[in-house]
Amino acid sequence: MQDPIALFERARAGDRRALARLLSLLEDDGEVASRLSAHLFPYTGNAYVIGITGPPGSGKSTLVNALARAYRERGETVGIVAVDPSSPFTGGALLGDRIRMQDVAGDPGVFIRSMATRGRLGGLAHATREVVRALDAVGFQRIMVETVGAGQVEVDIAQAADTVIVVQAPGLGDDIQAIKAGILEIADILVVNKADREGAAATLHILRSMLSLGQPAVVRHHGRAMTIQHVEPSRAGWSPPILQTVATTGKGIPELVEAIERHRIYLEESGEGEARRRRRIAEELAALARERLWARVVHQVGRARLDGLVEQLIRREIDLHTAVERLLKEL
Known part of the structure; x- marks a missing residue:
């Protein structure tokens, strides 16, 4: 086996093949992974981690692709961790995010790592956080983590990312999908993607109603109208903005980049960023x-x-x- 520390040094120097092998060692777990993780830990803590979650069909991968292009235009390096669901029969996964991210897949300033959940709930794979730390340690400035998109179980991302983006899209079925337990509460930024489609205005209205104190929202669930009482803002001191994007054309992406930056500044100035990092480390330790x-x-x-x-x-x-x-x- 090649020396993992040597692999790390080569990865830091820009060797993408060495980085791929490094991540595979971390995913395999075991004694080598533990030793490697201990070695790279002091190099972490510099990257800004953005989580992207939401239901299947909302265009998360296309949105990640558009965000990566925007950050590259700003001269920033981007690491992407795309988590796909595993087959319940074979344990394998399609890992098709590279196909949907062809625009940036060949960019030397972008590295895409696809991971299978291997049956793990919560929207992330077992080694996702280790992979994110490795990308941080080798020098990527922005790291985006795209969850599997299986619904309200995907709350692990709230403990893994600095800014969590919850993506919705019109025409995905019952409006109540937008408010299932755990999903709306973890959002730092809400995005209505595919905003050029019919029903986008209704989706936007529902999300605004959910975030407006004292204003109930009427939604459809199994064909019946339901009145949902107001939901408190998900983060004290920060009211999640609701943005509209069309990721395939880039519409709304500059505004989304700006909103992420505003949230980053809020985390720094309010002290919430440090508090989140402490909670994250304590959670991982436990x-x-x-x-x-x-x-x-x-x-x-x-x-x-x-x-x-x-x-x-x-x-x-x-x-x-x-x-x-x-x-x-x-x-």
């Missing part, structure tokens, strides 16, 4: 500790003992709390 502790439980207690406890639980001979206490006593 998640990694849980993962490592469970691995230790499996190793020390043994699979046979775990299977035996499961059988007792199935037969209702013990409860979950008792099972956990027995496991902890055996460590």
